[in-house]
Amino acid sequence: MSKHHKVMSIHDYQNLPEYMLNIKNNCEDHDLKYELFCSFHDCACCMKCIKDKHDNCKGLVPLGDVVGNIKSSAFVSKVETDLVNLLENLKTIKLFFSENLSALEKQKTEAITRVHTMRRSINYHLDKLEESLLNDISSEFSKLQETIGNLKREIDNKN
Template sequence: MASSVKNLCTICHDDGIFNPAVIWCTECAVFFCRDCEKPHSKFHLSTNHKTMSTEDYRKLPTFMQEISSQCKDHKKKIELYCPFHASPCCVQCITDKHSKCHEMKPLSDILKQVKSSASVQLFEKDLKDAKENLDTAIKYMKNKISTINTQKSKATEEICYMRKLINDYLNKLEQDLLNDLDSKHSKLKSNMDTLVQQMEHQASQIDLMQSQFTKMTQYATELQMYIGLREIEKIASQATKYSEDLESAEEKNLEMVLL
């Protein structure tokens, strides 16, 4: 398309001259500078051509700028319209593509009052409705996003609160168990300290008895030895029973520690 360099005159550019364009001819599909536009507007074949300023041309959507009044295949002016193919065409197109098509119409008849046609108004309404629907949907989705953000914040607060309750409960449970353990340990240690004292006393008594037994075997008479042995046997029996009682008490104390 000749408008690939939008700001330059097409005629001058073909001659290697870079003059800024001021108008665009919709029928010639050519940009003209001020000098080239004058003969174009006076030439009898192009006097009635529709033109627009380059500023207005650049306001058109890109896809519309690419639409030309010349046939892309034959480089001839598009003057006809094929209803069967719903396609504008040039004279050469009739031979190449539309030889079997009937009721070819002048393109000028199709284009009459196209901007004020019901189709344009319908499309405008459809676009407006589509935009309003999208705006409504966007607003709805933004509200939903705001809602789920609020829900997430509340859920996070609830989780943190529940975590605190659980931590507080576990801390209290831990402290109660530790306090109970300290109490049991103190009581058990006190009992065991008492037993140790008793055992040490019994041990000292046995040491004394051993010393006395040694002296008895060395210096006692037979009668003294006979009677003394019975006393020693009685004391030894008591010591044995005391040791057995200690073993039973020790096992009981260990069980208390395990509980």
């Protein structure tokens, strides 16, 4: 019965996913070894479960028949193929995300550069505008100062 049985190292056993480590070999209700599988309820059963819960169920099969050839079944092969495809898809998605992050970083840098350039242009324009306005104010002030000074001298001369 054990000629196809393969031994697993403790290290490999410890690296199994948690859901596999939590699989029970005994019935939780009766603490007896699972012996049959109920296809109607899709669960493993011990001998007491059959009397208690599965008395009217048809299609009870020995558990060994259900899991015996699972590793060589087409389903396992399909699952393995699907997992390989999933891994390839995940690698592609990871690469896609990396490329997107690089592109976003580049766009961010370009946007910051454009903002700084625009700010310098606006500052230059405002500086020129300020200089022009200050010159106009200074010029108008000088003209008015001269006009008022002339009017004041004229009044002083008539007195």
